[in-house]
Amino acid sequence: MSEIISVPEIFGCNVFNDTAMREYLPKNVYKKLRQIIDNGEELDPKIADSVAHGMKEWAISRGATHYSHWFQPLNGATAEKHDSFITAPGNLGNVMMEFSGKELVKGEPDASSFPSGGLRATFEARGYTAWDCTSPAFIREDSLGVTLFIPTAFCSYTGEALDKKTPLLRSMQAIDKQAIRLLRLFGNNHSTRVVPNVGAEQEYFIIDREKYLKRKDLIYAGRTLFGTMPAKGQEMDDHYFGRIRERIGGFMHDVDLELWKLGVPAKTEHNEVAPAQHELAPIYEECNVATDHNQIMMEVMKRVAEQHGLTCLLHEKPFAGISGSGKHNNWSLSTDDGINLLNPGDTPHENVQFLLVLACIMKAVDDHAGLLRMSAANVGNDHRLGASEAPPAIISIFVGDQLEDVIDQLCTTGTATHSIHGAKLNTGVATLPDFDKDATDRNRTSPFAFTGNKFEFRMVGSSDSIASANIVLNTIVAEAFCEAADVLEKAEDFSETVHDLIKRLMIEHRRIIFNGNGYTEEWVQEAARRGLPNFPAMVDAIPQMLTPKSVRLYERFGVYTKAELESRSEIDYDIYSKQINVEARAMINISSKSILPAVIRYTTVLADSVKTVTEACPEADASVQRELLVECCRLLKQAREAVKNLTEETDRAVAITSAAERAHAYHDRVAPAMAALRAPIDALELKVEKKFWPMPSYGDILYEV
Ligand code: ADP
Ligand code: MG
Numbered sequence: 001m002s003e004i005i006s007v008p009e010i011f012g013c014n015v016f017n018d019t020a021m022r023e024y025l026p027k028n029v030y031k032k033l034r035q036i037i038d039n040g041e042e043l044d045p046k047i048a049d050s051v052a053h054g055m056k057e058w059a060i061s062r063g064a065t066h067y068s069h070w071f072q073p074l075n076g077a078t079a080e081k082h083d084s085f086i087t088a089p090g091n092l093g094n095v096m097m098e099f100s101g102k103e104l105v106k107g108e109p110d111a112s113s114f115p116s117g118g119l120r121a122t123f124e125a126r127g128y129t130a131w132d133c134t135s136p137a138f139i140r141e142d143s144l145g146v147t148l149f150i151p152t153a154f155c156s157y158t159g160e161a162l163d164k165k166t167p168l169l170r171s172m173q174a175i176d177k178q179a180i181r182l183l184r185l186f187g188n189n190h191s192t193r194v195v196p197n198v199g200a201e202q203e204y205f206i207i208d209r210e211k212y213l214k215r216k217d218l219i220y221a222g223r224t225l226f227g228t229m230p231a232k233g234q235e236m237d238d239h240y241f242g243r244i245r246e247r248i249g250g251f252m253h254d255v256d257l258e259l260w261k262l263g264v265p266a267k268t269e270h271n272e273v274a275p276a277q278h279e280l281a282p283i284y285e286e287c288n289v290a291t292d293h294n295q296i297m298m299e300v301m302k303r304v305a306e307q308h309g310l311t312c313l314l315h316e317k318p319f320a321g322i323s324g325s326g327k328h329n330n331w332s333l334s335t336d337d338g339i340n341l342l343n344p345g346d347t348p349h350e351n352v353q354f355l356l357v358l359a360c361i362m363k364a365v366d367d368h369a370g371l372l373r374m375s376a377a378n379v380g381n382d383h384r385l386g387a388s389e390a391p392p393a394i395i396s397i398f399v400g401d402q403l404e405d406v407i408d409q410l411c412t413t414g415t416a417t418h419s420i421h422g423a424k425l426n427t428g429v430a431t432l433p434d435f436d437k438d439a440t441d442r443n444r445t446s447p448f449a450f451t452g453n454k455f456e457f458r459m460v461g462s463s464d465s466i467a468s469a470n471i472v473l474n475t476i477v478a479e480a481f482c483e484a485a486d487v488l489e490k491a492e493d494f495s496e497t498v499h500d501l502i503k504r505l506m507i508e509h510r511r512i513i514f515n516g517n518g519y520t521e522e523w524v525q526e527a528a529r530r531g532l533p534n535f536p537a538m539v540d541a542i543p544q545m546l547t548p549k550s551v552r553l554y555e556r557f558g559v560y561t562k563a564e565l566e567s568r569s570e571i572d573y574d575i576y577s578k579q580i581n582v583e584a585r586a587m588i589n590i591s592s593k594s595i596l597p598a599v600i601r602y603t604t605v606l607a608d609s610v611k612t613v614t615e616a617c618p619e620a621d622a623s624v625q626r627e628l629l630v631e632c633c634r635l636l637k638q639a640r641e642a643v644k645n646l647t648e649e650t651d652r653a654v655a656i657t658s659a660a661e662r663a664h665a666y667h668d669r670v671a672p673a674m675a676a677l678r679a680p681i682d683a684l685e686l687k688v689e690k691k692f693w694p695m696p697s698y699g700d701i702l703y704e705v
């Protein structure tokens with residue numbers, strides 16, 4: 001029998017959470033800190049020393065020797081710098097373990113190696129990390145020992161954000177302020193804060209580590225750069241929600257334990273559509289904490305996989321021809337006293353506040369569809385969005401039959417008089433209970449779907465931080481709320497004005513609603529007719545950050561300055577170029593050093609066989625060997641030409657100085673040259689005898705975990 005685990009006991013045991021704070025902080029300091037965290041107040045420097053001391057004592061009691069400011073620089077990863085708690089040895093050579101308020105609140109990592117998109121060059125070389133007390137500190141146990149991690153924001157000397165947390169916190173402030181204005185107009189005087197809640201469902205692949213280590217492409221690029229579908233693909237859909245295999249089960253179990261200890265509420269696990277693909281969903285939390293927890297989740301999954309002799313692939317498209325991975329960013333807004341602004345209630349047509357919120361979200365998403373698309377752009381996601389799989393690159397909103405009907409009533413007659421209700425689901429089996437169906441079925445193709453009391457933004461890439469998506473959502477909705485509040489605060493007759501406003505917004509932005517199948521070519525045409533933007537590639541989406549409309553939006557709500565946006569756009573172009581450059585170089589290397597030599601060896605064997613057979617028996621028909629030899633040699637030559645061409649294109653692209661032009665060269669010229677190399681090599685993989693092929697095949701990797 002396995003060991004019995006008490007989840008409530010271990011949950012959060014590695015987090016400096018409320019219980020730990022109560023125990024390790026003086027009462028008055030605890031109260032003050034709680035107030036700061038709950039009300040989003042500014043940190044009082046007077047309590048910093050005391051908090052630092054308590055935090056250190058707690059961490060040491062858990063075995064910590066080091067602390068680290070933990071931040072999210074703009075390359076999408078997390079960064080850390082470890083310092084031990086020890087002080088300089090005294091006369092007797094003895095050390096103390098110390099941690100001051102100053103060390104807790106502010107850090108100064110050597111920031112020069114993190115991308116700044118020119119910000120630091122223009123302003124100052126220094127970068128600072130600043131404690132974000134709204135996201136709890138935690139300890140991590142790994143081969144480095146036990147370390148106290150302090151979530152921080154990362155800024156330049158003059159306060160420009162060099163990370164994803166700073167703008168996220170700014171966007172949360174913006175939506176809080178504007179949402180409260182709206183609530184007051186509806187007579188709500190009891191709520192004091194509105195926060196976005198986020199639950200990010202994480203998809204990933206798990207493969208055997210030995211096989212992973214034999215695939216240089218996976219090591220360098222995180223995805224396979226060569227390879228073809230095995231005979232058994234995902235046509236059968238037998239993996240989806242299938243029984244979880246033992247080895248994977250062991251991994252998932254340990255991931256859960258690790259995450260629970262870190263206070264990450266891991267909840268749901270299941271197999272995904274593709275073989276070796278899985279999903280892990282946590283329970284939703286405040287946006288900022290959910291974002292940090294998603295980073296922790298990705299780190300833990302990678303680390304625990306290694307301990308199990310497995311590798312976790314977070315890339316958006318690790319295997320061509322097999323479903324890629326994404327992250328569903330479930331987003332809603334709730335007050336500090338527990339009211340979800342996205343809850344329509346049983347009769348949405350009567351729920352004026354909900355209808356106004358919905359109308360504002362329609363406006364926000366329609367006005368800033370390009371930004372929302374951009375927020376999900378990363379290099380790996382180019383293989384999903386706008387390629388042959390879900391969701392499409394075109395932003396639209398799915399609201400389901402019930403709400404679409406209400407919107408239609410409002411747009412046509414100006415008043416909504418009824419709401420469609422879900423029927424009873426009758427299973428036809430007497431012993432099974434009949435239950436109420438949801439008023440609306442699911443739509444899996446929509447990039448932004450209303451799912452009962454939240455919106456699910458499905459575009460985010462599986463390896464990406466969810467910060468960008470939430471920054472955009474929070475800010476664009478803050479703007480729509482602000483404009484609505486501006487109108488309503490001046491209204492003489494509130495109920496007439498709000499009614500007219502909802503109707504106007506819904507009519508103006510009706511085009512963004514689409515309940516149909518988003519995968520079809522008809523939708524691409526229809527969306528173009530409606531004037532909805534379509535940016536299939538990351539390089540096309542990047543400029544959306546810098547349109548006058550976007551700059552105005554961000555500056556108005558204090559989320560980004562123009563300089564910050566310019567730096568981010570530079571960094572994104574640069575990341576794109578660097579990633580494709582790595583992939584192209586890896587392809588050149590792998591094909592020149594492993595694949596082409598292997599094919600040459602195989603063709604030699606074939607040639608010998610032709611010779612041996614015809615010499616031994618002149619009347620024997622060696623045409624099969626000969627045909628195979630001819631075909632392999634033809635593909636070999638094609639591959640060799642493609643390697644040369646790819647080398648030239650890559651050399652040309654890397655020399656371009658403008659970040660935008662360079663990225664476009666990688667997209668327009670290098671990426672097609674990569675495809676031109678992959679094609680003959682994938683064809684060869686199907687012809688060359690398996691024992692000659694220098695790496696494990698898709699079949700080996702996907703079906704033998
Ligand atoms: P589905 O409806 O897709 O089956 P679940 O209800 O299991 O999904 O939720 C999927 C994710 O959405 C989970 O991470 C869950 O915690 C989160 N979620 C549920 N309700 C909300 C909400 N009100 N706001 C934000 N996220 C939510
Ligand atoms: Mg989902």
